[in-house]
Amino acid sequence: MQTQPTASHFIGGAYVEDTAGTPIDVIYPATGEVIGRVHSATPAIIDQALTSARAAQAEWAAMTGTERGRILRRAADILRARNHELSVLETYDTGKPYQETSVADATSGADALEYFGGLAASLTGEHIPLGEDWVYTRREPLGVCVGIGAWNYPTQIACWKGAPALACGNTMVFKPSETTPLCALKVAEILHEAGAPAGVYNVVQGLGDVGAALVSEPRVDKVSLTGSVPTGRKVYAAAAAEMKHVTMELGGKSPLIIFDDADLENAVSGAIMGNFYSSGQVCSNGTRVFVQSGIKEAFLARLTERLGKAVIGDPQDPETSFGPMVSARQTEIVQGYIAKGQDEGARLVTGGKRVERDGFFLEPTVFADVTDDMTIAREEIFGPVMAVLDFEDEADVMARANDTEFGLAAGVFTRDLTRAHRVAAGFEAGTCFINSYNDAPVEAPFGGVKASGVGRENSKAAIEHYSQVKSVYVRMGDVEAPF
Numbered sequence: 001m002q003t004q005p006t007a008s009h010f011i012g013g014a015y016v017e018d019t020a021g022t023p024i025d026v027i028y029p030a031t032g033e034v035i036g037r038v039h040s041a042t043p044a045i046i047d048q049a050l051t052s053a054r055a056a057q058a059e060w061a062a063m064t065g066t067e068r069g070r071i072l073r074r075a076a077d078i079l080r081a082r083n084h085e086l087s088v089l090e091t092y093d094t095g096k097p098y099q100e101t102s103v104a105d106a107t108s109g110a111d112a113l114e115y116f117g118g119l120a121a122s123l124t125g126e127h128i129p130l131g132e133d134w135v136y137t138r139r140e141p142l143g144v145c146v147g148i149g150a151w152n153y154p155t156q157i158a159c160w161k162g163a164p165a166l167a168c169g170n171t172m173v174f175k176p177s178e179t180t181p182l183c184a185l186k187v188a189e190i191l192h193e194a195g196a197p198a199g200v201y202n203v204v205q206g207l208g209d210v211g212a213a214l215v216s217e218p219r220v221d222k223v224s225l226t227g228s229v230p231t232g233r234k235v236y237a238a239a240a241a242e243m244k245h246v247t248m249e250l251g252g253k254s255p256l257i258i259f260d261d262a263d264l265e266n267a268v269s270g271a272i273m274g275n276f277y278s279s280g281q282v283c284s285n286g287t288r289v290f291v292q293s294g295i296k297e298a299f300l301a302r303l304t305e306r307l308g309k310a311v312i313g314d315p316q317d318p319e320t321s322f323g324p325m326v327s328a329r330q331t332e333i334v335q336g337y338i339a340k341g342q343d344e345g346a347r348l349v350t351g352g353k354r355v356e357r358d359g360f361f362l363e364p365t366v367f368a369d370v371t372d373d374m375t376i377a378r379e380e381i382f383g384p385v386m387a388v389l390d391f392e393d394e395a396d397v398m399a400r401a402n403d404t405e406f407g408l409a410a411g412v413f414t415r416d417l418t419r420a421h422r423v424a425a426g427f428e429a430g431t432c433f434i435n436s437y438n439d440a441p442v443e444a445p446f447g448g449v450k451a452s453g454v455g456r457e458n459s460k461a462a463i464e465h466y467s468q469v470k471s472v473y474v475r476m477g478d479v480e481a482p483f
């Protein structure tokens, strides 16, 4: 497959190159080989993208919601029809197994385009009667939105941000992570092929400085970031200086509580999905697994057995179920955390080493006897490392589960229905799961509380973050002035 993109950027409905920008090598995580090269956006490219997005916005907003929606739904169809191609590319970009990318990435992106394409025509205002007078509201776009993505879901993030933004009549400049520059270009190409006018959805490549330049640009009205908490703090502060709208989808250290009445096999499946899918590089992962003491050893035994069945190998092989980390740097960061876990006295149950093959493979790793104060229980690792903590009773575990700066997600496994809902209500998290983990359907709001974020993606809730309401007061009689 051709992994070298036609050009680095997609602006004004066409691929654009400017080799003056810093070269960024695209590395296949499964081998460490360079499979392509793009160039970071120069100030001229950033200017071109913003000029293009600004120029297209009025025309795009003037179209009816039905017309915009039709284009988004057509893009969803094209994305689905090209699912294989996009999934192979996503696997090259991220190293995630094709087994995952073929069902979770372009598919989820297409769902977002279809869902918000369907909503576009129903974005209406209100009529508010006030005696003889009345107010009507108009739901209006924000203008030009900047999307900045993390590297774990490059196609999905490009669509999760683009679809609601475009449905509301905004245009977008999207900057993918420099680690995974390939997929967003395809999303831009597909939107254009579906009929989005030139400039409606643009992609520029770059390191953090390109993101920072976009965020502080006066021509940008909204910034939507998916990234780490430290980056979120910087972007939020820069956006505040210009009073821009923001959506922040940031990191987490989410709790997953398994009570002793849970269906053990199902709980093990949930813990695997919440820790080892995408080699653990998922923001909402339930990486603090609280297991009630009575079932701890049974849980660990069954988990270890199941992890032994992971097929580690070439991620393009449909049989492979566990792939590499995205980069050498991320592998080193995760290895550092594994060393810390051992130094601080956690019990290494399984894994902990690099897999002996090319690329950035790490074994699925489980620590038991983890205590709340250990580094691996407090910091986001973003790799295949699970921390298992013991607990005795519900009140104790709830206090510990919420004792974190993060609040992205949380999960509970129990057969006790009342307890399940009580626990879900008690979680300080934006996205909760009962007897499941990491489902993210486009129909449901997704996002975090506390340091994990601001705003919501997906669902009707996202519309609030990509549009604003204007009130128009209509007086039927004369104005009564005091003088």
Ligand code: NDP
Pocket: 148, 149, 150, 151, 152, 153, 175, 176, 177, 178, 179, 206, 207, 208, 209, 210, 211, 212, 213, 215, 226, 227, 228, 229, 230, 231, 232, 234, 235, 248, 249, 250, 251, 252, 282, 283, 284, 380, 382, 408, 447, 448, 452, 453
């Ligand atoms: P980073 O925070 O390092 O980077 C995210 C994006 O921000 C990248 O495109 C990056 O560019 C860019 N960036 C960096 N600095 C700035 C800046 N000052 N101004 C503007 N943009 C900037 O995150 P990672 O890419 O390492 O992704 C992993 C993180 O993302 C984890 O914390 C994870 O939890 C979080 N995440 C959150 C999700 C959510 O929905 N809540 C979903 C997925 C991931 P560059 O690539 O050049 O560094």
